[in-house]
Amino acid sequence: MADQGLRVSGLRVSVEGNEILKGIDLTVESGRVHALMGPNGSGKSTLAFSLAGHPHYDVTAGSATLDGTDLLALSPDKRARAGLFLSFQYPAAIPGVKVPNFLYAARQAVRPGELTPAKFRALLLEKMDVLGMDPSFLGRYLNDGFSGGEKKRLEMLQLAVLAPKYAILDETDSGLDVDALQDVGDTINALRASEEGKTSGFLIITHYPRILQHITPDVVHVMIDGRIVKTGGPDLAQRIEREGYDTLREETGALA
């Protein structure tokens, strides 16, 4: 269908009156892995939060649709129920809310009535095993006192359990820990191999090309100063690895 995909068109976003995104056009296709790369401050995380519906980001123009559904008209929870998932770089710690209770509430919200609590627990333990997570995670409060690596794993567990249509992974300046990168790569690959996730589309946001050693993107977009300046294949990521962003900046005439 023509409107398939996570389609962003002419998106302009401001934060406290400063325009950060200056007209983004980008389509994440179902079943494909897209990488969004760019230097610090180029607006990559802003795109992620805007699409997920964070109230601090003002969308001033453009559109964003998920398989034809107008995302911008929906509250964040409804965007998630439409099939969007955002993996946070710095997820909130919520004391007193136990991990499995939260995950069950989220799963029920996104895929209502599919699983009994007992079946859900079995699914959870299976996914945790894949991620090498200790069952003691189930007794802990959501991100409360978690290390960076533990938070990343919990985000990946949520991705695995919710199996969204489109997942945005904000890895802007994290993933410096090799194990965490491996977890992200493994989760995406496992999800793509599963029945639930074989049509999922991914947008991996990253500053460093390193994460792309663990998961090969089909498409690479480069964002500089709030605009997509170049789109290409995996070789584009390799080029950034070699040359950094400066030559691209010059070549495309993007502002410093």
Place this chain on the structure above:
Amino acid sequence: MPSLLSPKERGAALEAFATTRTGREKPSQYWKIDLETLVPNASADGAAGTVTIENASPRAIAVDLQTATREHAALLNRAFRRVVEARHKFAHLALANASLGAFIYIPADCALDEPIVVRYRAADDEAIFPYTVVLAERGARATIIERLELGGRALACGVAEIVTEANADVTYASAQFAPPDARVLFTRVARPGRDARVAWASAELGASLSVTDLGITIEEPGVDAKIATLFFPTGAQHVDIVSSVDHRIGDATSETLVKSAASGRGQGRYLGNIRIAAHAQHSDASLRDDALLLSKTAHIDSIPALEISANDVKAYHGATVGALDDDSIFYMTSRGIDREAAERMIALGFFEPAIDRFPTESLRDELRAALQAKVTA
């Protein structure tokens, strides 16, 4: 039921009630009740209220106060009126009218696993003055759960007093879900022995007015003193809590944990006193106090009062007052959970560290259910 005090003592107690000041703030734009001039318009007729005691072990003594006066006077006197102080205004009133109550005595090295439940009941419009006395001997261990079942417009003005010997371990939990027009005024004070542990856990969820004074006086080294309280004024409820930990000797630990929320026009006031005397070196005191405001007309005044005269101590104080965190709400909603459910989960989670301090899963579940009802109200 006869009064426990002679007419002369009773007169002195009433006089003390009338003249003692609580020192609490005067009424303001938000807080409507003056505790200094509050005279509960209820007089004891000596017959009001009932007490039942459940799970009384044959290895301990757990009897109503009248029986204790007749049959265990010597034991009772080791704890009765041994901890309350002249400054406890409402304790004077409770004492003046004391006839209803319970006495729990746990002999040396007796460890009771099953919590003893002390249940006080008052009918509609009744005033009761329940007085609970706990004496735990050397190495004794017990958990006591106090429940109040009040009728409409009832008043409960009571005292709980704990005295322990060395190495004892007493947890005393009280949770009140009184009707919205009832009033509840309690003084709860403890004096643990050397290396003993005493834990108060109190939940103030009902009543139009709830005034609680929670105290632990540390006069022996090695004490582990714990106070946990949670309260949640909604509608037009007023809750006033004072906690006082008095380190009069060193080498003891205290931990105070307060979790409160307010919504509607609910009013909360908390004063957290920690005193460490000049010679009480190596004291370790912490006070954690978090308040959650769920409406613009709700207020919680939270005042920590740390008075530390010793120089070689650890004293921690942390406090927060605020609304629900936007980033937490966004995180949960970004997972498909609707905003209302997310707020409810976050607010309930906020109380969880305090709920954890209460004994028995059934009591904790009861607290969760009551809090959930208040969050969604």
